[in-house]
Amino acid sequence: MQRRDFIRHGGLAGILAAGAAPAFAQSQPAINWRLASSFPKSLDTIFGAAEVMARYVAAVTENKFQIRVFAAGEIVPGLQVADAVQNGTVEMGHTASYYYVGKDPTFAFDTAIPFGLNYRQQTAWMFEGNGMKLMREFFAKYGIVNIPCGNTGAQMGGWYRKEIKSVADLKGLKMRIGGFAGQVLSRLGVVPQQIAGGEIYPALEKGTIDAAEWVGPYDDEKLGFNKVAPFYYYPGWWEGGPQLSAYIGQKHWDALPKHYQAVLEAACAYAHIEMMARYDAKNPGALKKLVAAGTKLRPFPRPVMDACSAAAADLYKETAAKNENFRKVFDDWSKFRDDQILWFRVTEQSFDNYMAMPKAAAAKK
Numbered sequence: 001m002q003r004r005d006f007i008r009h010g011g012l013a014g015i016l017a018a019g020a021a022p023a024f025a026q027s028q029p030a031i032n033w034r035l036a037s038s039f040p041k042s043l044d045t046i047f048g049a050a051e052v053m054a055r056y057v058a059a060v061t062e063n064k065f066q067i068r069v070f071a072a073g074e075i076v077p078g079l080q081v082a083d084a085v086q087n088g089t090v091e092m093g094h095t096a097s098y099y100y101v102g103k104d105p106t107f108a109f110d111t112a113i114p115f116g117l118n119y120r121q122q123t124a125w126m127f128e129g130n131g132m133k134l135m136r137e138f139f140a141k142y143g144i145v146n147i148p149c150g151n152t153g154a155q156m157g158g159w160y161r162k163e164i165k166s167v168a169d170l171k172g173l174k175m176r177i178g179g180f181a182g183q184v185l186s187r188l189g190v191v192p193q194q195i196a197g198g199e200i201y202p203a204l205e206k207g208t209i210d211a212a213e214w215v216g217p218y219d220d221e222k223l224g225f226n227k228v229a230p231f232y233y234y235p236g237w238w239e240g241g242p243q244l245s246a247y248i249g250q251k252h253w254d255a256l257p258k259h260y261q262a263v264l265e266a267a268c269a270y271a272h273i274e275m276m277a278r279y280d281a282k283n284p285g286a287l288k289k290l291v292a293a294g295t296k297l298r299p300f301p302r303p304v305m306d307a308c309s310a311a312a313a314d315l316y317k318e319t320a321a322k323n324e325n326f327r328k329v330f331d332d333w334s335k336f337r338d339d340q341i342l343w344f345r346v347t348e349q350s351f352d353n354y355m356a357m358p359k360a361a362a363a364k365k
């Protein structure tokens, strides 16, 4: 049975019911894995997703399949999770694939590329489009099996010590920004820095960097960025719907009983939904608190957005011309994105825009 058929027809409830059957229980070997996360423990959202996943796996297998989750730095640094899974230091990881664009920019499609898909669209590409097939083919070159395991939704554009009023204000700006987005911004004069989540605050506080982006209000407030930079920009055009992924070493995946593989995929799918729900539920309160405490909320000026969009388009064209892995995924991905935009602009966007208008408040009473 195909993975998606399993999820569709069985679902977590089906697995749980099956787990209660004695014959099923007897066939469960004891397996203990270590998972290296790219994220700090303080973030119950993005770090928490791996714990949510591991708890489900344990519950469904009556604690026979245990996955112990380690924070960034406990086994390996946050940005070395792919290596740790590839070389077998750990059986499993939880990370953002775009951290590894230095190995191959194609990794970025598994998370987000600038001016790309929102959460719904990324999930649609992975689960119902060609995303999973294409990314699994790509990850196989690294001996890794990837499973979508979380999404943050559209992110904020980050924290800045000074206002960004024009494209010229980007020149010389030292900014913590992950993945492919750094390459886009460097074309406009930004000096991008790749720094793991737990290490951003000290860098911004010391003035090693001038700006930093992480995720959104709930995480950003916890990490304390508002204390060291007053301007909070939106939208994070480089991350319209960035996905997190569970990585499993191919040989460990192959050695798993088939029903454990299915449990793991279903648990990741649950954690995927749960992470997005947690962010959506917690961001509004955090945003209100930040603004009340003096954070200055600013939209990126349209000319800045347009310049970044043009730089991204050039970068994709150049990258596709010299990297066959990238070209193959980009061709499929960009057609999917264009269709998604066509569909979303009809009713999703009209509905969202109407609901966001002040006068629509009358209907909310």
Ligand code: CA
Pocket (backbone or CB within 6 Å): 155, 178, 213, 214, 215, 236, 239
């Ligand atoms: Ca980010």
